[in-house]
Amino acid sequence: MKVVICGGGVIGASIAYYLSQRNFDAVVVERTGVANAASGKSGGFLALDWCDGSVLAPLARRSFALHGSLAASMDQDWGYRRVETLGVVASARRDVAGYRNLPSPGWLGGKAAVCGRIGTPQTTAQINPAAFTNAMMAAAIDNGAALVAGCVDGIVLSPGSGRAAGAIVDGAVLASDAVVIALGPWSMLACRWLPLPATEGVKGHSLVFAYRPSPESLFVELESVDGARTSPEINPRPDGTTYVCGLPGHDALPADPADVAPEPGASALLRQMTALVSPELAAAEVLAEQSCYRPVTADGLPLIGPVPGVAGAYVATGHNVWGMLNAPATGEAMAELITGGAATTVDLGPFDPARLAPFKASEVEI
Numbered sequence: 001m002k003v004v005i006c007g008g009g010v011i012g013a014s015i016a017y018y019l020s021q022r023n024f025d026a027v028v029v030e031r032t033g034v035a036n037a038a039s040g041k042s043g044g045f046l047a048l049d050w051c052d053g054s055v056l057a058p059l060a061r062r063s064f065a066l067h068g069s070l071a072a073s074m075d076q077d078w079g080y081r082r083v084e085t086l087g088v089v090a091s092a093r094r095d096v097a098g099y100r101n102l103p104s105p106g107w108l109g110g111k112a113a114v115c116g117r118i119g120t121p122q123t124t125a126q127i128n129p130a131a132f133t134n135a136m137m138a139a140a141i142d143n144g145a146a147l148v149a150g151c152v153d154g155i156v157l158s159p160g161s162g163r164a165a166g167a168i169v170d171g172a173v174l175a176s177d178a179v180v181i182a183l184g185p186w187s188m189l190a191c192r193w194l195p196l197p198a199t200e201g202v203k204g205h206s207l208v209f210a211y212r213p214s215p216e217s218l219f220v221e222l223e224s225v226d227g228a229r230t231s232p233e234i235n236p237r238p239d240g241t242t243y244v245c246g247l248p249g250h251d252a253l254p255a256d257p258a259d260v261a262p263e264p265g266a267s268a269l270l271r272q273m274t275a276l277v278s279p280e281l282a283a284a285e286v287l288a289e290q291s292c293y294r295p296v297t298a299d300g301l302p303l304i305g306p307v308p309g310v311a312g313a314y315v316a317t318g319h320n321v322w323g324m325l326n327a328p329a330t331g332e333a334m335a336e337l338i339t340g341g342a343a344t345t346v347d348l349g350p351f352d353p354a355r356l357a358p359f360k361a362s363e364v365e366i
């Protein structure tokens, strides 16, 4: 059985990995480059129990465990490590000393205070997202999967049965027995081809500094000099870099992932925000100024399952702020669904694409 997976982000690569583990023929079609989008530019922060209390909890807990076992069992190093995670407040307008409940790591400045420990090495971890996504794709290829460079511009439906029979890639038919839409925010394009709910792209900016502090991840509540409140996240990485995100963008999603770019002034503003937390970090060399779009559905939950009414068509997208965390369990469950008819490791019921109305093909604007 041949499965074409549209999109080489962390979700597509994870599905290919788990299909290849079951000796199924997986072909990933990627337009711009594996991990070029959010899956290469996100925080890579993982949490065991931060989704508890929502229907995401079993998926997140399974995935947190899979991240640990993948890191232990595979040769590649993608910077996986368990970390402590701190809640921090920082302000340009007021003294935050009253919020200090724990001593600050030495690299934080005087305008920041640690108000609490919000994760421990038992419950929180980090990965380098680009390295992880590429490692999953490489492992899938080692196991027999294929990566095709090309732009998916349609889905082939069998004239008789209406069953999905392949993807149209750069105008040519790539035949298969099943097709998976894993295009992240570009899954919106697939609403032109299949009865799928909308997946919007929500933009965020990030910076990567050449700076090696102590390893804690920081979740910051920050007040700027003009009173604006933002919530930057800071993830030091074992490769001697530190990643900072938390500044939203406003541009609409471009059709071509290669056209995603930071907005004017965004990198300078994010650097100013960083300086309120750690002047030392903000003064370090900037290795990357970047932006990306996280995929978001109408109810904030992912779409993971069969496309309603189209046999052989599946979707796995809309992972919002937890796509890096939830990719392994999504890939595993999708492989079970496609090869065996049902997921056994997690209940995909809450993520059934049929829960939301399909988006009108004529209203897709990208």
Ligand SMILES: Cc1cc2nc3c(=O)[nH]c(=O)nc-3n(C[C@H](O)[C@H](O)[C@H](O)COP(=O)(O)OP(=O)(O)OC[C@H]3O[C@@H](n4cnc5c(N)ncnc54)[C@H](O)[C@@H]3O)c2cc1C
Residues within 6 Å of the ligand: 006, 007, 008, 009, 010, 011, 012, 029, 030, 031, 032, 033, 034, 035, 036, 037, 038, 039, 040, 041, 042, 043, 044, 045, 046, 150, 151, 152, 153, 182, 183, 184, 185, 186, 189, 202, 203, 204, 205, 206, 245, 246, 257, 292, 293, 294, 295, 316, 317, 318, 319, 320, 321, 322, 323, 324, 325, 326
């Ligand atoms: C700033 C930021 C920080 C984040 N931090 C975290 C975090 O700390 N932890 C966490 O768990 N999650 C985090 N996330 C969320 C996470 O990054 C995403 O949920 C996840 O990367 C989505 O993966 P994906 O594979 O669905 O989509 P993408 O990574 O967007 O991949 C989709 C792929 O499809 C390709 N494509 C598009 N159109 C076509 C086409 N027509 N044909 C072929 N290929 C095409 C693209 O090139 C792209 O490679 C963050 C997101 C953002 C924006």
